[in-house]
Amino acid sequence: MSVNREAALREISDIVLPDGRTLEKADLVRAFSVDGDTVRFVLEVADAGVARSLAPVEAEAKRRLEALPGVAKVQIVMTAPASKAAPTQPVRSSGAAPSLQIGRHPTGQGGPQPIPGVKSIIAIGSGKGGVGKSTVTSNLAVALARAGRRVGLLDADIYGPSQPRMMGVSGRPASPDGQHIEPLQAHGVTVMSIGLMLKEGEAVVWRGPMLMGAMQQMLQQVNWGELDVLLIDLPPGTGDVQLSLCQKAAVTGAIIVSTPQDVALLDARRAIDMFNKLKAPVLGLVENMSTYVCPNCGHEAHLFGHGGVAAEARALGLPFLGELPLELDVRLAGDSGRPVALGDGATAQAYARLADRLVGDGLA
Ligand SMILES: Nc1ncnc2c1ncn2[C@@H]1O[C@H](COP(=O)(O)OP(=O)(O)OP(=O)(O)O)[C@@H](O)[C@H]1O
Numbered sequence: 401m402s403v404n405r406e407a408a409l410r411e412i413s414d415i416v417l418p419d420g421r422t423l424e425k426a427d428l429v430r431a432f433s434v435d436g437d438t439v440r441f442v443l444e445v446a447d448a449g450v451a452r453s454l455a456p457v458e459a460e461a462k463r464r465l466e467a468l469p470g471v472a473k474v475q476i477v478m479t480a481p482a483s484k485a486a487p488t489q490p491v492r493s494s495g496a497a498p499s500l501q502i503g504r505h506p507t508g509q510g511g512p513q514p515i516p517g518v519k520s521i522i523a524i525g526s527g528k529g530g531v532g533k534s535t536v537t538s539n540l541a542v543a544l545a546r547a548g549r550r551v552g553l554l555d556a557d558i559y560g561p562s563q564p565r566m567m568g569v570s571g572r573p574a575s576p577d578g579q580h581i582e583p584l585q586a587h588g589v590t591v592m593s594i595g596l597m598l599k600e601g602e603a604v605v606w607r608g609p610m611l612m613g614a615m616q617q618m619l620q621q622v623n624w625g626e627l628d629v630l631l632i633d634l635p636p637g638t639g640d641v642q643l644s645l646c647q648k649a650a651v652t653g654a655i656i657v658s659t660p661q662d663v664a665l666l667d668a669r670r671a672i673d674m675f676n677k678l679k680a681p682v683l684g685l686v687e688n689m690s691t692y693v694c695p696n697c698g699h700e701a702h703l704f705g706h707g708g709v710a711a712e713a714r715a716l717g718l719p720f721l722g723e724l725p726l727e728l729d730v731r732l733a734g735d736s737g738r739p740v741a742l743g744d745g746a747t748a749q750a751y752a753r754l755a756d757r758l759v760g761d762g763l764a
Contacts, residue, residue: 401470402434402435402436402437402470403434403439403468403469403470403471404434405432405433405434407468408432408434408439408465408468408471409429409432411464411465411468412429412460412461412464412465415457415460415461415464417454417457418453418454418457423457423461428443428444428445428454429441429442429443429444430442430443430444430677430678433638433670433673433674435637435638435639435670437470437471437472437473438471438472438473438474438475439465439471439473439474439475440474440475440476440477440638440639441475441476441477442476442477442643442677443457443458443476443477458476461474461476462474462476475639475640477640477643511647512646512647512648512649512650512651513619513620513648513649513650514649514650515619515620515624515630515649515650517624517625517626517627518552518624518626518627518629518630519627519628519629520628520629520630520652520763520764521629521630521632521649521650521651521652522629522630522631522632522651522652522653522654522655522683522758522763522764523632523634523642523645523646523651523653523654523655523675523680524536524537524540524631524632524633524634524654524655524657525634525636525642525654525655525656525657525671525675526634526636526637526656526657526658526664526667526668526671527636527637527638527656527658527664527666527667527668527669527670527671528636528637528658528664528667528668529560529636529637530636531636531657531658531659531664531688531689532657532659532688532689532724532730533633533634533636533657534555534557534562534563534566534633534734535566535688535730535731535734535739536655536657536686536688536724537553537555537563537631537632537633538553538563538566538567538633538734538739538741539724539730539739539740539741539747539751540631540741540751540754540755540758541553541567541587541589541631541739542587542588542589542739542741542742542751543741543748543751543752543754543755544628544629544631544755544758544759544764545587545588545589546588546741546742546752546755547752547755547756547759549628549629549755549759549764550590550625550626550627550628550629551588551589551590551627551628551629551630551631551764552583552589552590552591552592552624552625552627552629552630552631553567553589553590553591553592553630553631553633554592554593554618554619554622554630554631554632554633555591555592555593555594555595555633556594556615556618556632556633556634556635556641556645557594557595557633557634557635557636557641558594558611558614558635558641559635560635561593561594561595561596561598562595562633562734563591563593563595563633564593564595564596565734565735565737566734566735566737566739567586567587567589567591567737567739568586568587568736568737568738569584569586569591569593569596569737570596571584571596572596572597573592573596573597573622579621580621580622580623581597581617581621581622581623582622582623583622583623583624584596586737587738587739587742590624590625590627592618592622592624594614594618611640611641611644612640612644612647612648614644615641615644615645615648615649616644616648619645619648619649620648628764629758629763629764632645632651636667637667637670637671638670638671638673638674642674642675642678643678646675646678646679646680647678651680652681652683652763653680653681653682653683653763654671654675654680654681654682654683655682655683655684655685655686655721656668656671656672656675656682656684656685656686657685657686657688658685658686658687658688658708658709658712659687659688659689659690659704659705659709660687660689660690660702660704660705660706660707660708660709661704661705661708662705662708664704665708665709665712668685668709668712669712669716672716672718682718683719683721683758683761683763684713684718684719684720684721685709685710685712685713685716685718685719685720685721686709686721686722686723686724686754687707687708687709687710687720687722687723687724688723688724688726689703689704689724689725689726690702690704690706690709690723690724690725690726691706691723691725691726692725692726692727693725693727693746695728703726704726706723709723710723721754721757721758722750722753722754722757723750724747724750724751724754725746725747725750727740727745727746727747729743729745729747730747
């Protein structure tokens with residue numbers, strides 16, 4: 401059984417800081433979450449000096465949390481500016497393509513940066529894996545491109561990058577100057593996936609600063625060109641990638657994908673909470689796998705329930721951006737590298753509506 405979030409938070413609230421205040425009084429804890437047997441949070445500190453002085457506090461928090469029944473792992477990230485917190489390491493510049501060292505330490509840049517030429521950055525998140533976040537991202541990208549927008553898609557799902565398969569791209573992107581990465585093009589969308597920079601089957605074990613460095617490279621060293629919108633496919637949950645993204649890029653906002661099921665919704669609430677704490681506005685919620693229409697008899701069924709995400713959006717005062725049907729063609733299209741939004745069926749129309757809404761709202 402996983403530990404109760406409030407109980408875990410209480411456990412560390414009275415740890416005393418070098419300045420005599422308690423952790424609770426100093427209000428340094430951000431994005432505190434319990435995900436199964438893992439507890440994660442951010443210690444928000446002003447600079448690297450403070451970060452160093454808080455090392456014993458971090459160690460004590462880790463020790464206390466790890467001692468709680470049901471906790472196997474504790475991940476704490478300090479948000480000191482990367483330039484001071486982590487040593488920099490230059491990119492190899494051999495001139496041979498591609499020669500980038502992905503996943504290095506971040507270079508000093510301080511807080512969130514705009515990406516030159518990119519007007520809007522939208523993160524697509526979900527609390528739970530497998531709810532169709534990557535499917536929604538690839539289809540939305542295609543639908544926006546069909547609507548005449550200049551669209552980029554960054555697959556930042558380091559634990560299971562699926563955009564190469566879904567968008568039908570492969571091969572390692574070129575880096576003619578050894579400093580910048582040339583993204584790939586598919587279905588009118590500029591695509592980059594962290595999966596394309598890894599060797600096949602290579603596991604990613606980056607944490608903290610290394611992950612931040614990789615995200616920074618994907619955002620700042622990829623030649624994105626002029627884009628109306630860059631969609632970022634995040635890993636599920638509330639982890640280091642989300643943190644790194646919000647610290648490195650001036651994110652316009654986040655869209656949360658959920659199925660109507662209660663359990664997925666519960667996780668979605670955590671994701672919303674995290675984006676709120678990271679000060680990235682939540683632009684709205686999307687219900688995926690909403691209605692199943694039998695291809696043989698036309699009967700409509702609601703395998704995972706229906707309307708739960710709209711109700712949740714209402715309860716939270718967030719926009720409900722639309723519902724997307726559960727359809728065999730969606731999976732087949734995703735597996736074949738040609739997103740279903742390229743076609744003209746009901747699902748393609750639902751994506752076109754979603755794209756129009758974002759364009760209408762000036763977000764894409
Ligand atoms: N509306 C849908 N109808 C049918 N199949 C779908 C639909 N949405 C997603 N799928 C399928 O469900 C599976 C999981 O989808 P996807 O990989 O997009 O989820 P995810 O939330 O990105 O998961 P993870 O973050 O764990 O990678 C895929 O096989 C995908 O094709």
